Amino acid sequence: MPGAIYAEGLVKTFGDVRALDGVDLDVPEGTVLGLLGPNGAGKTTAVRCLTTLLTPDSGRATVAGIDVLKHPNEVRRSIGLSGQFAAVDEYLTGRENLQMVGQLYQMKAKEAKARAGELLDRFHLADAADRPSKTYSGGMRRRLDLAAALVVSPPVMFMDEPTTGLDPRNRQGLWEVIQELVAGGTTLLLTTQYLEEADHLAHDICVVDHGRVIARGTSDQLKARTGGERVEVVVHDRERIATASEVLRGFGKGEVAVAEHTRKLTVPVTGGAKLLAEVIRELDARGIEIDDIGLRRPTLDDVFISLTGHAAELADEGNGADTEADTELRPGHGARSQHSPAAGSRRSPGAESQRSPGAEPQRKKEADK
Amino acid sequence: MSTATDTALKAGPRPAGGIRQSVRDSLVVAKRNLIRMIRIPEVVLFGLIQPVMFVILFTYVFGGSIQVGGSISSQDYRNFLMAGIFAQTVTFATAGAGAGIADDMHKGLIDRFRSLPMARGAVLTGRTIADLAQTALTLIVLAGVALLLGWRTHENFGKILAGFGLLLLLGYAFSWIGALIGLSVRTPEAATSGGLIWLFPLTFISNAFVDSNKLPTFFRHIAEWNPFSTTVQACRELFGNLPPGFQTPDAWPMRHPVLASVIWSVVILLIFRTLAVRKYRSAAA
Numbered sequence: 001m002p003g004a005i006y007a008e009g010l011v012k013t014f015g016d017v018r019a020l021d022g023v024d025l026d027v028p029e030g031t032v033l034g035l036l037g038p039n040g041a042g043k044t045t046a047v048r049c050l051t052t053l054l055t056p057d058s059g060r061a062t063v064a065g066i067d068v069l070k071h072p073n074e075v076r077r078s079i080g081l082s083g084q085f086a087a088v089d090e091y092l093t094g095r096e097n098l099q100m101v102g103q104l105y106q107m108k109a110k111e112a113k114a115r116a117g118e119l120l121d122r123f124h125l126a127d128a129a130d131r132p133s134k135t136y137s138g139g140m141r142r143r144l145d146l147a148a149a150l151v152v153s154p155p156v157m158f159m160d161e162p163t164t165g166l167d168p169r170n171r172q173g174l175w176e177v178i179q180e181l182v183a184g185g186t187t188l189l190l191t192t193q194y195l196e197e198a199d200h201l202a203h204d205i206c207v208v209d210h211g212r213v214i215a216r217g218t219s220d221q222l223k224a225r226t227g228g229e230r231v232e233v234v235v236h237d238r239e240r241i242a243t244a245s246e247v248l249r250g251f252g253k254g255e256v257a258v259a260e261h262t263r264k265l266t267v268p269v270t271g272g273a274k275l276l277a278e279v280i281r282e283l284d285a286r287g288i289e290i291d292d293i294g295l296r297r298p299t300l301d302d303v304f305i306s307l308t309g310h311a312a313e314l315a316d317e318g319n320g321a322d323t324e325a326d327t328e329l330r331p332g333h334g335a336r337s338q339h340s341p342a343a344g345s346r347r348s349p350g351a352e353s354q355r356s357p358g359a360e361p362q363r364k365k366e367a368d369k
Numbered sequence: 370m371s372t373a374t375d376t377a378l379k380a381g382p383r384p385a386g387g388i389r390q391s392v393r394d395s396l397v398v399a400k401r402n403l404i405r406m407i408r409i410p411e412v413v414l415f416g417l418i419q420p421v422m423f424v425i426l427f428t429y430v431f432g433g434s435i436q437v438g439g440s441i442s443s444q445d446y447r448n449f450l451m452a453g454i455f456a457q458t459v460t461f462a463t464a465g466a467g468a469g470i471a472d473d474m475h476k477g478l479i480d481r482f483r484s485l486p487m488a489r490g491a492v493l494t495g496r497t498i499a500d501l502a503q504t505a506l507t508l509i510v511l512a513g514v515a516l517l518l519g520w521r522t523h524e525n526f527g528k529i530l531a532g533f534g535l536l537l538l539l540g541y542a543f544s545w546i547g548a549l550i551g552l553s554v555r556t557p558e559a560a561t562s563g564g565l566i567w568l569f570p571l572t573f574i575s576n577a578f579v580d581s582n583k584l585p586t587f588f589r590h591i592a593e594w595n596p597f598s599t600t601v602q603a604c605r606e607l608f609g610n611l612p613p614g615f616q617t618p619d620a621w622p623m624r625h626p627v628l629a630s631v632i633w634s635v636v637i638l639l640i641f642r643t644l645a646v647r648k649y650r651s652a653a654a
Contacts, residue, residue: 084477088478089405092401096401104486104491
């Protein structure tokens with residue numbers, strides 16, 4: 001039996017760009033699928049096809065068991081969509097927006113009014129309910145948009161980059177709302193550029209690039225595919241980097257990556273905490289003073305890089321939690337990338353230039369909305 | 370596919386469907402657009418200032434120097450001019466419809482609407498109905514200003530109302546052209562300029578400001594078959610504003626302007642409504 005969201009061989013082209021190039025998805029009822037990928041990967045196009053906004057060139061899809069192509073209007077009754085842009089009317093108050101959406105979901109005016117009141121309370125918008133949404137903060141607007149998607153408590157929800165552009169506090173708040181929803185049995189397809197977000201919210205993750213699903217699995221499965229853990233050391237004294245590097249080479253399973261200006265050394269290892277203790281003892285024995293040391297397990301950032309050969313482009317959003325990981329992963333930023341064998345070979349200039357011609361127009365298309 | 374879900378779906382409340390749902394959804398959207406107009410009154414205000422300015426400019430700058438029919442009196446020109454200004458006002462309102470719809474596309478609101486189980490044409494119908502209300506308001510104010518400036522009608526009240534009815538019908542038909550433009554361009558700015566450009570030749574190569582009999586042959590033919598001229602001519606007849614000594618042109622629409630005006634407006638409405646709704650359904654934002 002297919003899941004609450006099911007797609008098979010979805011293809012959608014815009015001119016020369018294959019925005020979707022044969023996407024298969026299967027989301028069991030009551031679970032969250034994270035569609036993870038950089039800008040222009042085809043995430044939004046996939047959501048637009050599944051929510052009846054776009055007709056795919058080929059392939060088939062069902063949502064809540066209803067054929068998306070054959071019965072679009074019935075699909076619309078079973079879904080809620082919260083987009084990349086907060087799609088609320090800025091001159092209408094929060095209450096007016098929700099009432100309008102309720103009525104367009106074919107609720108009676110009175111029902112729509114009552115439901116709007118409930119949602120405004122639930123999303124902590126009651127105080128601002130009768131102000132035009134133009135006056136709302138970014139986080140409030142995003143909550144209102146989400147409330148609009150939940151007017152009929154749809155069994156299936158689509159959220160296209162729900163937290164893009166939100167500050168960490170608002171993002172945390174939205175995550176909580178999403179988790180509540182899912183606990184209530186809603187099936188959710190969520191797109192995100194934030195690896196941390198997919199890690200946090202999704203049961204299953206599909207990594208998308210160039211319109212294709214290039215990997216799928218749970219967050220743990222994907223991490224396991226990327227390989228093992230690493231020891232990271234920050235030495236106190238720049239002079240001792242060479243010696244420390246020699247020590248790490250003895251314990252490591254690969255090359256030691258050195259970032260001179262941050263005095264950070266990284267080496268892939270196996271052996272976990274026990275090995276870490278040994279490394280510390282050895283460094284101590286050689287009299288190397290360390291500022292920081294730790295065992296680092298692969299993050300989804302690492303998964304993404306090893307799968308696509310390029311980092312997920314997210315630094316420009318300036319989102320607190322992701323920024324640190326991202327800066328480290330940017331090609332050419334710090335010495336580490338030059339040494340890491342996995343990243344080094346894949347991040348060849350060829351791979352980069354191959355990507356740009358196709359990706360550009362698509363990105364534009366999505367941005368134009 | 371899951372039969373259980375299908376059964377559950379059938380058991381649930383069904384939307385009314387059909388015409389009732391279309392009307393209801395259109396009114397919900399129209400209400401939304403009317404609320405916007407009240408919250409952004411400057412849009413309505415500028416929409417009023419422009420035609421008032423045109424009336425003043427044409428009456429005082431050209432009045433007395435343009436011969437209409439056999440008369441060169443400025444009172445005759447003033448009476449002659451008003452139907453033209455009214456018609457121009459209702460058509461210029463189309464640019465607003467286009468810009469509004471383009472703005473909704475741009476902000477993602479059209480995506481929201483398209484993901485809802487609502488009647489297909491309701492977003493556009495709601496918008497055009499709200500615009501019609503604005504146009505009606507503009508016409509009332511403009512008629513008041515015209516009366517103050519000395520415009521006089523010479524027919525009974527029913528005919529005058531019929532004249533305004535034709536104007537509103539023309540305006541409503543044209544707002545669907547605006548809707549199609551709004552759905553076809555990338556930005557609201559493009560919709561505003563794209564929505565205005567074609568209106569200049571349309572309203573000036575016509576009988577709105579001059580007696581079409583006095584135009585060069587080529588332009589005279591265009592002017593006499595121009596749907597816009599037809600409504601202007603119909604209004605002049607219905608208002609009793611044809612100047613003394615006016616020669617009705619031989620072109621069929623000029624001889625039967627009321628009927629021709631209705632036909633033109635209905636044809637434009639049907640064609641552009643169909644195109645706009647089709648475009649809306651496939652709008653790939």
